[in-house]
Amino acid sequence: DYMFCSNSRLSDISWCNVFDAGESFQETIDHFRQVWQEGYPRSYFRNYRRGFSTGSRALRYIIDAAKMYQHLFFRYFYEPDFRREIGPLGFNDQYLASIDAMNWLAELAQLPDVGSYQLQNVRGPDTCHPTNPDAPGNAPECRYGYVQMGEEMGMPGADLTLGPGEGFYHWSRYQDGLYGFFRMERAGVFWDKLVALQALTVRDWGLSFTIDERYFINFYDLFPIEMTELFGAYVEDDDFNRAPRVAMDGADPQIYYVNLLRGNCRSATTGEFEPCVGPVEERFADPPIMGTSNEVLRLYASVFALSEFPVFYDPSFESRLAVFKLDNADGFTIPDVRLDGEPTQAFGQAVPGSGHTVTTNPEEADYIIYVSDRLHQPLVAVKVTERLTFNLEEEQIGFQLLLRLHENQEEVRALEARGTLTPAERAHLAELRRRLTAGESFIEALIEVQQIFGITSWL
Known part of the structure; x- marks a missing residue:
């Protein structure tokens, strides 16, 4: 069974979106992620097109994902049976989809660059082995990460190579030649990173949810610890609390993105509520891919957080x-x-x-x-x-x-x-x-x- 809505309800109903697919909110978020990833070769490279420019290609999906999260609060307060709905399009589905949306936006902000990477010691005393995390004599403070050597793939000494699709070019590039300056050959994902960070903080999307829009909800309101940890990692320039990890499956490296959710559990000793799990650095011990951010994103993350997170009742x-x-x-x-x-x-x-x-x-x-x-x-x-x-x-x-x-x-x-x-x-x-x-x-x-x-x- 498929649900139908007219274009006039696009900004009024949380499940009414253009080009979405899925039988639930969670499937729709997965569809957004899949469509963006599969469209990377077509959307970010010129491919002999006459008109081609920079900009975020994920923006259209980001807005719909944020709309689902914001409308969760409207349905929670104004649809009496919504809290008891446990199937597709019910409360649990929309809440879990909101978590997926948060993790997907953080994933977009942490996309690694294309190129060759080498495993290096990036934190700890100078007694740490420069490239071997398992070397005898390494102190517990020794931390290792994959540092980019260059955009070329398969460089000598590389421990990890990310091609387009596994990695994503951060910066745009123009063609060579006399008129190459006017012809962009490749669009970078910098704008997607910037928009994803902003989407995690922005409160007013301009959507016509009438009463719902008065909530001015962002992801910090429902996930304050997770957002503090993520944006704190940007401020501190700490890849260990935000960046994707590399796990070795035999000789094959497997890249995965971290789950920010820490949950809310009752302590067995005090009886008070506290996070169910520890910070990202403790939960994901595999080496991170370094360099997923830069000074521009670091400063913008501070601006977005300071301008949108604090409210008059919680500074x-x-x-x-x-x-x-x-x-x-x-x-x-x-x-x-x-x-x-x-x-x-x-x-x-x-x-x-x-x-x-x-x-x-x-x-x-x-x-x-x-x-x-x-x-x-x-x-x-x-x-x-x-x-x-x-x-x-x-x-x-x-x-x-x-x-x-x-x-x-x-x-x-x-x-x-x-x-x-x-x-x-x-x-x-x-x-x-x-x-x-x-x-x-x-x-x-x-x-x-x-x-x-x-x-x-x-x-």
Whole structure:
């Protein structure tokens, strides 16, 4: 049996979409994903067409997926029997399809590039083996990922090769020759990545759901921990909490995308609700494909999140992301005592004159002060404990961002103190300095973005 609707109901009924297919909401989301993937060779390459330009080819499907999610709330409140419908087009189906839509949009934002990749050590002390994660003597902190060597496939030394279809060209390319500048040969998926990130945050799609549109719902409202983890990974430039993984099936690499859903389960010890599973990095131990994002997407993710996530009754995301310069009007006075009555503890160094205890354990600290050796400017980020039941370390985005810079700077100091370095150590030091400079520069941009966007900019 097939359901039918006229074009006048396209923006009024959640199951009424153009060119969709499936007997349920979940099948429709799968159809959107399949059609986009199968259409990649035709849609993103010129193929001798006269008219060809850049832009998102997934936008039409993204809007329909978001419409299904938004209309879930309208049906929940205004269709009395909807909550008890468990079959196709029922509550469970539409809720699970909303999860699929969230994961699909995150998948679009994390599409890997075409080319050759090599498994390399990307995080941890310099004692880690440069390419072998199973080497004896590797510390538990050693992390490995597939780093792109170039767009050419099958480069010497490559451990993984992604052809078109497994990988997706990030950037557009024009033809050669005298008039090649006016003829785009290949469209990149950068716009799809950008639109997918925006779709996860936008509240007003301009759909004529009348009463339903007044909810202004985005994915953060139903999946706050998942969205905080994903966009926090963008802010921190952390591929381990967002990027697709590579699992080896014998000698054949298998690429899969992570499931962001963490669920909501009742604790057996406290009886309170908490996430059912841990963060992405803990659940998916296979090496990630590095470089699925860039500085432009990193900044846009911050803009989208700050402008759309906070609302007047819940500014917690903005507070957890906040980074400010010490003795600056953007900051605030940190109390000497926490809500549980314990004294406030600092990581790195304490606020001058505060008398706060300094701890070397970041999980025990309430705030962090990072002082750049390059900029000589103290930066502060505070943990926000919004819940009485549980608060996750990965949600403290500003704190984790400065902690990553602190650890990076400590590695740079340790290598510089050695004096004579091997060629491998010099290359590692250069990469650490590059990351540190990029991270500190991003902090300056983030502070400015925080002043422009977010709930405090318009309340």
